[in-house]
Amino acid sequence: MTTVTSRIGTQVLGWLAPSIYEALGIAQQEAVRLQISEVTPELLLLGVIIQGHDGVRRVLSELGIDWQTMRLQTAQIFDIPLDAEAESPFNDDFPLSEDAQDCIDQAIYFAVSMHAPLTLPEHLLLGTLRHHHTQPLLALLLPAERVIPAPVIESTGLDYTVAMDQFIHSRVREQTVISFGNGRSWQTLRGFERPTRLFTDITGEDAAKRSMQEAVDFLKRPGMARRGEKNYLCGMLLVGNPRRNRTPLVKAVAGEAVVPLFALSISALVRMLNDIAHDIMQLEDVDLSEDERALLADGSVAQRGRRMIAYIFDQARKASPCVLLLDDIDAINELSTEEERQQWLNQVLVEMDGRDYHPSMVVIAATQHPDGLDLALLHPARFEQRVVLEDSAFTQSRPCPSCKRTTRPGWKHCMYCGTFLVKVCPHCNVLLPEIDGVQFCFECGSPLK
Structure with missing residues (x-):
């Protein structure tokens, strides 16, 4: 396998999947047909759209764009056959413009941030969409009815890139969303992302920011932990009204430390497993990953919950240094039996107390009702440090x-x-x-x- 040289420079990040080279070959083919001397971001976008990789279709769907409609529009405007393929392999000697190289660099960044082993066409799609040179082409290819919000399409230059970045991060995430009550309500069960928000982006909450800065410092310099404390794990209890500044502050901790964020909603997990146990919901109807489906395939509510908690901690350890959010941890009290509550609680305690020599990790447990928590969670070296948010609204x-x-x-x-x-x-x-x-x-x- 050959590599396209990226200014990121490391060999690991420079590897591209074979499907990327196919998309690049289509882009080069269109450059020759249109008599353009180099591959530009616009041609990269045409290449991934014409190729129609499954991941590209999924990402476009998450952005609210129908791939088939966009592909038909591309074929009509540029007179490209719908079954077009690269007639020749990617040519290393055919030049890429500096802007196209920027798109490939961004594609590699998206692949790394999503923990993908190789850079895939969907990552190249995201890298090209955020480049301001593709804005006119994107507006041309989209259907008459607006599917991308006006702040994105109507912006120009750097403003377009900033708006598109926000749009991408708000729509394209690695997460598991559970629908309850025939789609009348939904919750995010598990999520993974690399936040870019900082404390300065959040209005107010100065006291909470100062307290949570300790978590940022711990992630950056774990060796500076205070005497008697663990130098690989920091626990913090975040108390505040849900969906105010609670989740944004957790994301800001990860953003300030430039580390990934893992999240598990205990309330969504409890509700889903209770519904499955009472035949209100079937596991087959839930859009889970293969790993999650295997974990929850059989067993009691207590066993399934323990496996899921162990799984999210294991994923976080593999990606550490990182931040792990256990949202609505007080929802453990909503389990049906005392045995279930005790087993879930014990699993959290085991994960917090387990000794491991992985890089540093911050575990933040969020709750609105701290008085209902088991005292074992508030033990030193677990979630002893408490950060209370004022509901500024x-x-x-x-x-x-x-x-x-x-x-x-x-x-x-x-x-x-x-x-x-x-x-x-x-x-x-x-x-x-x-x-x-x-x-x-x-x-x-x-x-x-």
Whole structure:
């Protein structure tokens, strides 16, 4: 296998999958046909669309774009057969433009951030979509009805790249989403991402930021841990209202330390396993990965839960240094029997107490009801350090957006005109975190404007 030289420079990151070379071959073929002297980002985008790799179709679907419609539009505009293939292999001597090389570098970055062993066509798609040179072509290939929000399509230059990055990160994630009640509600069971948000992107919460900075310092310099503490694991209890600044702050810890973030929702796991145990839901109906399906294939609620907790810790260890979020950890109390609650709790304690010489890892347990937690979780060297968030939406006076009068702290509605004062996503009704510059909902990826 040959490699396309990347300015990232390491041999490991420079390896590209064979399907990438096929897409590059199609791009070179189109460059020759259009009498262009080098491969550009626009030609790379055409190459991955024409190739139609399964991963490309999946990513386009997550972005709200129908691949078949986009491919038909490409064939009509550029007079390309729908069954076009590379007539000759990738030619190392055919030049790539500097912008095209940037796209390949970004594709490698996406592959690394998604823990992919090789750079695949879907990573190249993401690398080209975020380049501002592909914006006119993207607008040309999209159908008449708008499928990508206006803040992305109508931006130019660096603003386009920033908006597209936000759009990609809000839609394309490695996560398992569980639908409950015939699709009437849903929760994210497990997630993995490499956040780019920093503490400076979050409004307020200065005290919480100072406390959580210790976790960032620990990830960067684990050898500087205080005497008597573990130098490979740091536990932290984050107390606050869900879907306010709780999750964004955890992402900011990972972003500040430049490490990946793993997340497991205990409440979603409890609800899913209880529904399966009572035949309200079938495991076959849940869109799980092969590893997750094997873990949950058989056994009692206690056994399945313990295996899932052990699995997420194992995945985090393999990728450490990293941050692991156990969201809604108080949901363990919602299990049906005392035996189930005790087994799940014991598994968390075993994972927190286990001695391992892997690189540093921060485990953050989030809850809204700390008083209901088992005291064993709050033992030193587990989740002894507590960070309490102030719900800034309810503790600060602010003007009503309707009548412009200042309302009192703690009121959800304006005392003068009755306007609802807590903003929510208009699509999924999730409370919006106070982060400057965010244009897409963190939960559903829908535009906020």
